[in-house]
Amino acid sequence: MNKPPLWTKNFLLNSIANFLIYLVYYLLMVIIATYAMDDLQATPSEAGLASGIFIVAGLVSRIFSGRLIDKVGRKKMIYVGLAVYSLATLLYFSANNLSVLLITRVLHGIGWGIATTTTATIVVNIIPTERRGEGISYFAMSVTMASAIGPFLGIYLYDHASFDAILVVSVVLLVIVCLAVYFLNVLEVTLTEEQLKNMQGLMLDNFIEVKALPISIIGAMVFFCYSSIISFLSAYTKEINQMDAGSLFFIVYSTAILISRPLTGRWFDEKGENFVMYPSFLLFAIGLVILSQTNQGVILLSAAIFLGFGFGTFSSCGQAIAIKKSPAHRMGLATSTFLAIAELGIGIGPFFLGLLIPIVGFRGLYINMAVVVILSMCLYHYLHGRKSMRGI
Structure with missing residues (x-):
């Protein structure tokens, strides 16, 4: 019996988008503390805060975006995430003091949390049910590849070019992400009135x-x-x-x-x-x-x-x-x-x-x-x- 196809156009586009989103994350994550200390005269603890606050913002946004993905629409949510992620990337160009950098890192983390939670949700419906474990394993390789390439490339560009060069590369990568998402066909979920009603309010199971x-x-x-x-x-x-x-x-x-x-x-x-x-x-x-x-x-x-x-x-x-x-x-x-x-x-x-x-x-x-x-x-x-x- 032939298995349903896994490597479809939508699977590839979603995986490429996820890879590039994580690649931008790793490009900046590995050098942001060094940048804060070298260029903004931050203390090591302040530099650590600039690095870690991104993760905290991302975790919070994951919780809230998980609730909204199927209510707002999956493709709309990924556009929202990419808009915030891209805006934050551009704000790094003017992050000339620690306060602005911290605000930028928070926004960047929020955009990353929304975008990556949405791509991970979208891929579930792209993958045939009987190949879900295999499909998610392949999809997760996009993060693995980003974690291998991103730190090396980020450190190389910072040592041999500049912080701004990393930002330019990040902006170009995000433009490619937007193009990939534009051509991505997303299967949306239609919620019943009862399901929508159950998602109202601040109850724990809504988050x-x-x-x-x-x-x-x-x-x-x-x-x-x-x-x-x-x-x-x-x-x-x-x-x-x-x-x-x-x-x-x-x-x-x-x-x-x-x-x-x-x-x-x-x-x-x-x-x-x-x-x-x-x-x-x-x-x-x-x-x-x-x-x-x-x-x-x-x-x-x-x-x-x-x-x-x-x-x-x-x-x-x-x-x-x-x-x-x-x-x-x-x-x-x-x-x-x-x-x-x-x-x-x-x-x-x-x-x-x-x-x-x-x-x-x-x-x-x-x-x-x-x-x-x-x-x-x-x-x-x-x-x-x-x-x-x-x-x-």
Whole structure:
């Protein structure tokens, strides 16, 4: 029996748009703190605020946009997100003091949150239902590719050109995004009067999809552990004199994700979520243990492979579970619920883990994170895995 096509025009256009939106995010994220300190004379804590406030604004906008996507219309919402995102990008040109930069970062985060939540919702209806796990895994590769290219390109342009050069590239990329969205055919959802009535007011379930909460909470724990890598790997590799291997870490990590996601997404659809989720926890935990014991470059890069297989599988398949558990007319809310709550782990992780490092050191940090991942697997089994085994 032939499977329905996955690589359609709409799937490609939506994936390209998502890739470019994230590419602009990474271009600026990696250098914004340095720019604030070098050009605006900000203190390190103020520079950290300029970096982190973007994520906070994005998380808040995800919660509110998830509620509005199907009420306002998906294509309208992505245009709203892109309008705010583009306006903020242009405002960077006049961000000549810290206050203006912080305001710009907030607006930029809001636009990013709306746009990326909408593209993630749109793709669900583009993907055939029986290939949803596989399709979301391929779609998530657009973020992986952006995370591999964006930091390198951002640092290169900042070192060899200027901050304004990064902004010009970002504006050009956003023009391409707008063109891709213009030619994108979006399947809109028609809500019934009862569904519209239920979405009125400030009740909790108008902002959060309750059925997506279990996997989202587990996601917050897993993403919390991942924050130990993105926040402290550079300092760790410097401490153990493995900076050369450290510079290749995320390239190897991203390659592992690109290789594994098509396979794990297909297995998700054909063999069920438990078949891929339990190994993802174990591989992530093994990667953290290897990372904690690193004393050679080859060991560091082998950890990157395990971490890519483990975390990469969880992040895409976790989103697929959130959508699978939720009603069709609340896919936008399910998407925003998972992304917002899971990414909260990345938002709060660096602060709390930074308090832990002076006590246990970097090696102790990664061992502790491996334990948290195993605890996350146990929670997954209790909240979801055992029910899935019974077909509940």
